[in-house]
Amino acid sequence: MIEDLVPDLLWEQVAPLLPAPKQRPYRHHGRRRADDRAVLAGIVFVLRHGVGWRQVPKDSLGVSGVTCWRRLREWTEAGVWPKLHEAVLAQMRREGLLDLEEMSIDGSHVRALKRGDRVGPSPVDRGRPGSKHHLIVDAGGTPLQVSLTGGNRHDVTQLLPLIDTLPAIRGVVGRPRRKPRVLYADRGYDYDRYRRQIRQRGITPKVARRSVAHGSGLGKKRWVVERGFSWLHQFKRLRTRYEIRADLHLGLMHLACAIICWRKLPGRSF
Known part of the structure; x- marks a missing residue:
């Protein structure tokens, strides 16, 4: 076993x-x-x-x-799980399995059964205690970085922290890759001041406008982050937050991301 x-x-x-x-x-x-x-x-x-x-x-x-x-x-x-995730991402890049030119970002609510750090009233679950998973993925939906906040925190609060903490993905000759060329996001990230800060980092923001009717076409690019969440929440321990300590729940998220990436390598499935 x-x-x-x-x-x-x-x-x-x-x-x-x-x-x-x-x-x-x-x-x-x-x-x-x-x-x-x-x-x-x-x-x-x-x-x-x-x-x-x-x-x-x-x-x-x-x-x-x-x-x-x-x-x-x-x-x-000891920081084992982020190191493992970064090491597997380097292997994926070496195998040509990552597309880091374009990335997508989003957040997802999960219910929290216990109180603790980074727990807050969820606006989508009648104010019950909850947390929010924030995820940034590559163009194929591969998870690159995750974070954890209270359920009442806005998605945009984790936009810049996720970008700035993207791991230095090695695996090929040259400088490690730390940022995308284009970043896709939904209407929850529609703030001009954040667009300016993204551009200052050398990234082109493609964020849906709240005042524009649906049909912008960005969903053809952004759907991969929903697939990333689907892969992440196949690990049933992450569908509901049981851990009181936020760092332990976040550690399990990093471990799940590492396993998802590891499965994508040739000859590695279980």
């Missing part, structure tokens, strides 16, 4: 990024540290199936859900 959840090629990608475990004092023995690959399999199991941590199949994986949660916290604080 571990090999099904974390194939060998994926584990070879993840293992070098994991921080070294803390050394225990010589006199303090205790239990042997759980295997990292088995723990990662438990995390992926929860991410894919949306179950609680107590439902991690200990008999099959040999690790408990509590151990998986603690290791998720440890690896999230």
Whole structure:
């Protein structure tokens, strides 16, 4: 089961990024540290199936859900997931699987069952607590960067932060790619001052106008971001926010993005 959840090629990608475990004092023995690959399999199991941590199949994986949660916290604080995502994006660019000339951006609401950081009343769910996923994708819908805010935050608040935090995508000779030539967005991003700031970054904004009737034709380009959200929310743990800590939910989002990208590489599917 571990090999099904974390194939060998994926584990070879993840293992070098994991921080070294803390050394225990010589006199303090205790239990042997759980295997990292088995723990990662438990995390992926929860991410894919949306179950609680107590439902991690200990008999099959040999690790408990509590151990998986603690290791998720440890690896999230060490910044493992964004590094993994960036490394896989570099591989995709090396294989010619990315189209970074054009990108699209959007936001999506998810319900939050618990209070915590970056939770707010959702304007699309009768004011119930919720969060919002923000995503920027390439011309094919491949997720490049994600962020998390409260459900009451406007989409446009994450426009510039997402652009400015795009990873430096390597993989080919020359400077790493950090920005698109054209950025597509819907009416929620229709603010002239943001258009000016996008242009100052050397990017051409293609944003739908709120005062113009539907039929601008931009939807032919922007639909890929909806496909990106569809891929992201196939991981059932992300459809509803269960984590109180925002950094852990965001860490699971980065891990999901890395897996989506990894699946697109030749010979890598599970």
